[in-house]
Amino acid sequence: MSATQDLQINLLPWQQQVWTDKSRFKVVAAGRRTGKTRLAASLLLVKALSSKNGKVFYVAPTQGQARDVIWDMLLEMGQGVIANSHVNNLTLKLINGASISLKGSDRPETMRGVSLRYVVLDEFADFKPEVWELILRPALSDLKGEALFIGTPMGRNHFYDLYRPDQTDQTDRQKDRRTHRQTETEADTQTDRQADGQTDR
Numbered sequence: 001m002s003a004t005q006d007l008q009i010n011l012l013p014w015q016q017q018v019w020t021d022k023s024r025f026k027v028v029a030a031g032r033r034t035g036k037t038r039l040a041a042s043l044l045l046v047k048a049l050s051s052k053n054g055k056v057f058y059v060a061p062t063q064g065q066a067r068d069v070i071w072d073m074l075l076e077m078g079q080g081v082i083a084n085s086h087v088n089n090l091t092l093k094l095i096n097g098a099s100i101s102l103k104g105s106d107r108p109e110t111m112r113g114v115s116l117r118y119v120v121l122d123e124f125a126d127f128k129p130e131v132w133e134l135i136l137r138p139a140l141s142d143l144k145g146e147a148l149f150i151g152t153p154m155g156r157n158h159f160y161d162l163y164r165p166d167q168t169d170q171t172d173r174q175k176d177r178r179t180h181r182q183t184e185t186e187a188d189t190q191t192d193r194q195a196d197g198q199t200d201r
């Protein structure tokens with residue numbers, strides 16, 4: 001799709017691996033400052049561009065946090081494919097009629113009653129776990145939408161339950177889910193190489 005080619009997307013090797021994974025639900029457990037949110041921004045733009053008039057959500061623990069970490073990043077990366085942006089409701093309209101909205105998991109009532117093509121749950125460890133089961137999972141079911149869970153491994157919580165390495169019970173609900181783990185050291189090396197102009201693509 002030509003609009004997708006207008007995006008300036010330059011991924012680190014680990015981000016590329018997540019990108020090419022075809023699983024419906026992806027889990028990324030990676031260290032601080034490894035590029036998790038930037039990967040999310042790239043995927044949000046591409047998923048929205050491939051679904052005419054579709055809706056995608058980026059959800060952070062609070063909407064303020066969502067705005068702080070990804071609004072400017074989306075505006076910059078989406079130059080050329082954004083038709084208009086509404087900072088008052090934190091929604092971007094793309095040239096194909098699709099929209100990207102930024103939401104907070106602390107306000108589940110603002111996410112009810114929509115059909116979504118794609119959702120990113122960033123800093124998922126800080127969500128109330130029921131937001132996924134009760135609100136976002138049902139919002140994806142009509143259109144068989146996809147989801148990306150992002151978090152930094154820290155302690156034992158519902159995010160740990162999602163990505164944990166010793167998980168062996170592949171129940172039906174987990175079959176279409178794939179986990180990617182990235183250590184800070186690996187990501188640092190990749191970022192440094194990229195800063196030095198040595199890209200892998």
Ligand SMILES: Nc1ncnc2c1ncn2[C@@H]1O[C@H](COP(=O)(O)OP(=O)(O)OP(=O)(O)O)[C@@H](O)[C@H]1O
Pocket residue numbers: 010011012015031032033034035036037038039152194
């Ligand atoms: N593919 C990339 N190319 C160039 N810079 C990148 C890339 N991915 C990430 N970065 C840069 O690395 C920094 C961290 O990125 P990002 O905010 O996405 O990381 P994060 O893992 O979400 O961080 P945090 O742990 O704070 O949530 C940013 O300055 C971002 O622009």
Ligand SMILES: [Mg+2]
Pocket residue numbers: 036037038069122
């Ligand atoms: Mg982040």
